Amino acid sequence: MSAADTTTSAKVPPPRPAPPPSASDRTCGKRTSGGAAVPWALLAPCLLILALVMGYPLVRLVTLSFQKFGQSQLWGFQPAESAGFANFSKVLGDGEFWAVVLRTILFAAGSVIFTMVVGMLIALLLQRVSGWMKTLVNIVLVAGWGMPIIVATTVFKWLFDSDYGVFNALLSKLPGVDMIGHNWFASGPQGLTVIMLLVVWGAVPFVVITLGAGLTQVPKELEEAARLDGAGSWGVFRYVTLPILKPIIVMLTTLSVIWDMGVFPQVFVMRGGHPEAEFQLLTTYSYDKAFVVNDYGQGSAIALVTVLLLLGVVAVYMRQMLKIGEVE
Template sequence: MSVIRDSSAPPARPRPPSPPAAEPRRGGARRGGRAGLWPYLLAAPTVLGMLYLLLYPLARAVLISLQDFQLRQLIQGDARFVGLRNYETLLTDERFWQVVRRTFLFMAANVVLIMLLATLVALLVERLGRLWRTAVLSALVLAWAMPVIAATTVFQWLFHSEFGIVNWTLRQLGFGSFERYPWFAHGPAAFTILVLLIVWQSVPFAAITLYSALTTVPAELYESARLDGASAGRIFRAITLPMIRPIFMLVLSLEVIWTFKAFVQIWVMTNGGPGDATTILPVYAVQTALSSQRYDLGSAASMVTVLLMAAVLVLYFRQMFRQEGETL
């Protein structure tokens, strides 16, 4: 019997044997787990150090505010727990509430001026040519980089009663009553000078940040608005402000925090005086702790400051999220 094969059909190729299934390596899985854990181990010392530096002073201040902690207790270490008595003493003090009102006035004046001037400077920088834009931004960075103590000392000399250039300029303009005028001996004048100092130090950061936000607004939107006949104010309200609103709100919240806790400038320039004209909550807490040796009341004032600032920020963020259609 003969077998006839079709020569046109290709011969079937044998299938290669499939490789044996690789067994999972336990050592490799172990090494992968260690590799994923290694970055956290490297970051752990820094995170723990920051938590210690932030949380330990806060916890210590809370503890002192609940104790009878004066100079004797500081030396002997036998502080007695008194509960909320320090807070009761603080909240029933009329001087404390005067300081609270002055603190909010100081914060509001600074924040309004900072945001207004920073927005105007950012809009100006956006419209300048390359050379002038570089010059203005460089000047802003240099003003921002000046140390706080150095800037405060400069303002002290500017308004010096005998050698200050402000009094000299006013006399040259015909205001003879400013001969040896003691700016820091009058409460409203000292308060105004401190506001000017805080604004001068804070505007550069806010202006540079807002300018960087302005550069992200598409130019096509401005061109379309101008073709439709929109004015400059209408363009700013309808296009510019909505586009930079997240950055604007971020800068606003940062300025609220920084001005609410301003201390160094006031302490160096006026020590909270004359009288209590420039005393705000951080200065009041230090005065109470150091001058009166009442570290418990000073810590209580610091805690109240933290709570008030947190309440202001919570209300601000709730309003911001409500306007964006979200819920806090």
């Protein structure tokens, strides 16, 4: 018999059964299975506060939008009456409402584009300055960002004043330009442009600081490799920096759209508490219907339509973020 036959005929011992799990292993398994409830337990207080602070007003808003609710109902002289979809039919069939919707969309789009472009340019420039200059600019940005909206609106109102405005005086120093006494709020487009500048001024610091933090995560090796391949500054920004910053840009754009479509104090204070028809946005229009005309049901219907428009923006944001997650 050969050695090969001897090896083949040898019996292989059967495998030993796995030992039963010890008490420590069973304890670890129980902890792992029960760990899913820990995040929900930690989030419970926050979710409860959000439900109380935001849930009740939203439910109340939906309820009022389907009711006939005026001052008589507000003071309790008459009970609230169900109006069905009458408030929505009245709002959606009003040409003035659609003009306000279009004005709000244009205002928000202009503010968002201007904010993102200026914020990106400043964030890129801050990457090329010295450390002390970068710190100084960040301090100025945070100081401007922390200024109360009412104070900032009052300052802008003074800057663009027709009689004592600094902006008119500076423009008048240019050759052939005479802006002394020019009223920027004589027309809606000019006045809304001033308010847009105010909104952009207040939003740029947040965009700059956030994009600046994102730019620190761009690998320098990729930028150097792109330059070695012959890419210029624009090529490096387009093919290296921009794709890495895309999640942050999508988030900032979505937040800016939500904030800019909800602009209220800037318009309200700038127009002395009585915005003219040319200055009406969805927020001020809803306020006027509810608290000036005293038709709270119609005002609530306008506010609810605004919420639905913003939910559409959030849906687009979630879809973009999911696409980015799938690519990664």
